[in-house]
Amino acid sequence: MEIRIDDLTGKEVAQLLQEHHQDMLDHTPAESVHSLDISGLKAPDVTFWSAWIEGELAGCGAIKVIESGHAELKSMRTSSTHLRQGVAQRLLTYIITAAQQQGITKMSLETGTPDSFIPAQKLYRDFGFNECAPFADYCEDPYSLYMTKELG
Template sequence: MEIRIDDLTGSQVIELIGEHLQGMAMHSPPESVHALNLEGLKKPEITFWSAWEQDELLGCGALKELDDQHGEIKSMRTSSLHLRKGVAKRLLEHIIEEAKRRGYRRLSLETGSMAAFEPAKRLYASFGFQNCKPFSDYIEDPNSVFMTKEI
């Protein structure tokens, strides 16, 4: 698996982000969807990676710099064709390593509270993420789970 910084212009990546946004909209009320669209992911404080096997897109993930010591994981998504193959685990490892390289002391994320998000929550918990209060600009929301990890 090759993980590389992506400029979000390729058709496979655009499709995967579309799939991600549709999935979030399907499982969360509109006011509780915090997934970023393509333009949101192109902001300078966000680094976006895609994971590939030859010419096939496996998944994606992003890291948003909240400040010089705190990052947020965004847009973690595995292609529906590659679920349960370790793609998300490998992307999460990559993002954590990059956060450490940048000198962050904390890494946080927001995900849904519904059953559809259980696999993601289990993955994050297996890496030592723990539930926390809302961070950054988030507010308390029964449809959201906030998690953080000191690194």
Template sequence: MEIRTGELSNPHVIKLLQTHHNDMLKHSPVESVHALDVSKLTHPNITFYSLWIDNNLAGVGALKALNTTHGEIKSMRTSSNYLRQGIAAKLLTHIVEQATLRGYKKLSLETGTAEAFLPAQNLYTQFGFKECEPFGDYEPDPYSLFMSKML
């Protein structure tokens, strides 16, 4: 297992991010989908991670700096061939560690409210995230669940 920083030009990463975005559109209206495309993930305040097993892409995730003490988890997705194998937990552990190393005091995220998002909600809850009010530029939305954790 190897976690790499970047890789946004890798065709496997691009395909997984497109799959992620298309899947979000199946469960939420377009105005409620907050998944970032490749161009937005290249922003300097975002660090993108990809997890590889034997040179096969297993999952992706990103850490966005909201300010000097608050980060946001973005674009968490496991490749279909690696579902239910602990990939998301490994990426989430890495992102939490990176946020801690940066000195963040709080880590937040937005996920969906549809049944398809229950595995993600359960994972975040297991990691100590709790439901919270919208943060950053988010507005209240029935399709969005906001969660945060103090580090």
């Protein structure tokens, strides 16, 4: 698998992000969906990666710097054709290492609470993320689960 910083100009990436956003809307009320659109992912405080297997987009993920040393994991998504093949684990490992190289010592995230988010919740717990209070601009929301991890 090749993981690289992506400029978000490719149609495959745009389609995967649209699929990601639509999936969020299918399981969560719009006011509780916090995925970034392409312009949000192009912000200077965001680093976005795409993962490719034999020329096919396998997944993506990003970090958004919240404050010095603290970043939020954003837009983690595995392509439907690459589910259950270890893409998310490999991508998250890569992103955490890259974040540490950028001086990030704490990573937080927001994910959903409906049953469709259980695989994501399990992935994050397996990586040592623990539940926490809302961070940054988030508020208590029954559709949101907040998690954080000290990167050391």
